[in-house]
Amino acid sequence: MSTLESTNGLEQIVAADGFRAQPKGFATKAIHVGQDPEQWTSMAVVPPITMSATFKQRGPAQHSGYEYGRTENPSRNVLEKCLACLDNGKYGLAFASGHGVATAIITLLKAGDHIVASDNLYGGTNRLLRNFCVDMNIAVDFVNGTDLEKVKAALKPSTKLVWMESPTNPLMKVIDIEAVCAEVHRVAGILVVVDNTFLTSYFQRPLDLGADIVMYSLTKYMNGHSDVVMGAAIMNDEALYKKLKFRQNETGIVPSPFDCYLVNRGLKTLSLRMERHKLNSLAIAKFLEGHPKVKRVLHPGLPSHPQHELAKRQSNGHSGIMSFYLNGDGLEESTLFLKSLKVFTLAVSLGGFESLAELPALMSHSSESVEHRSALGITDGLIRLSVGLEDVDDLIADLEQSLNKL
Structure with missing residues (x-):
């Protein structure tokens, strides 16, 4: 998939995502x-x-x-x-x-x-x-x-x-x-x-x-x-x-x-930020799902997600958090990928304006036993992204150049 050329193009990709409409008045309440x-x-x-x-x-x-x-x-x-x-x-x-x-x-x-x-x-x-x-x-x-x-x-x-x-x-x-x-x-x-x-x-x-x-x-x-x-x-x-x-x-x-x-x-800016996180993350999920070096993408906004219909029924959208498996599924491959990123920052936490990437097996979930992680599927090839508010073209280009080094 080629990178997106404009914000309008990004909105068209997500326009028919199927999530229920956001109730009116949220932004007004957040401000007042x-x-x-x-x-x-x-x-x-x-x-x-x-x-x-x-x-x-x-x-x-x-x-x-x-x-x-x-x-x-x-x-x-x-x-x-x-x-x-x-x-x-x-x-x-x-x-x-x-x-x-x-x-x-x-x-x-x-x-x-x-x-x-x-x-x-x-x-x-x-x-x-x-x-x-x-x-x-x-x-x-x-x-x-x-x-x-x-x-x-x-x-x-x-x-x-x-x-x-x-x-x-x-x-x-x-x-x-x-x-x-x-x-x-x-x-x-x-x-x-x-x-x-x-x-x-x-x-x-x-x-x-x-x-x-x-x-x-x-x-x-x-x-x-x-x-x-x-x-x-x-x-x-x-x-x-x-x-x-x-x-x-x-x-x-x-x-x-x-x-x-x-x-x-x-x-005061939560509604604006969450909409942009939603747009950016779904565009990136679609890009990753079509990449030959990605095995599987985990994003509730994708029809391939096993609870996609439930997500649409239960929520008004999805944020910038998503995960995906690299094809190799090994520590050497995931380390190379993460160290090659230039716009995404390798760090724990999530939800800020900046885009972050991490390896749960060694970072956010390292305290869990190897057996528990393995049973769940938290492997050395599972990458978690917190997609931020940068231009989505730049984020996709960064992921692409990093994947191409594998």
């Missing part, structure tokens, strides 16, 4: 919810950054809603309100990292409880569940989340949490969130958590599909500029919110006001 200038005396259009660790009280225990920075902060509250609205949720909580969110959620459980988790998760989440939960005497079973019967069979009387990503990292498996939630919620007392980092609330809203908690690494697309580490949890249940709010405060895993300002600013 929680940002009312009348909240602060200066009437500033851009929410001010409140760095104060403590707040004056009119009398003993007579404060204006803010007492101590760990408990409440105006900059954090602005962000949390906006995040909740974008997911059609009632409550939002920001944490110091995505791992901070996961840790807080896990502490809702006690010794003897049981978790059912997707077999393909971000390596750090997998490590947290396998190690931290074991230390807490919490059992974890990993199952293929795309098989509803396997999820159902894994449930036990002690199950308190079902944890999933969709699409998964890095194999891009799409899980039927609505079906899983319906099945799990037949049993009272089990929470469903969906890590929605890959798609963001712009492309997918798990709470609308029945999830109890949607969580994010805000470090990725929501911030979008690779300069913040932060996480968030969104929910509708007030009792659950109060429990997580208590953990946010008492464990102290809160983000700085300045970082909250940065993520809040990033949300």
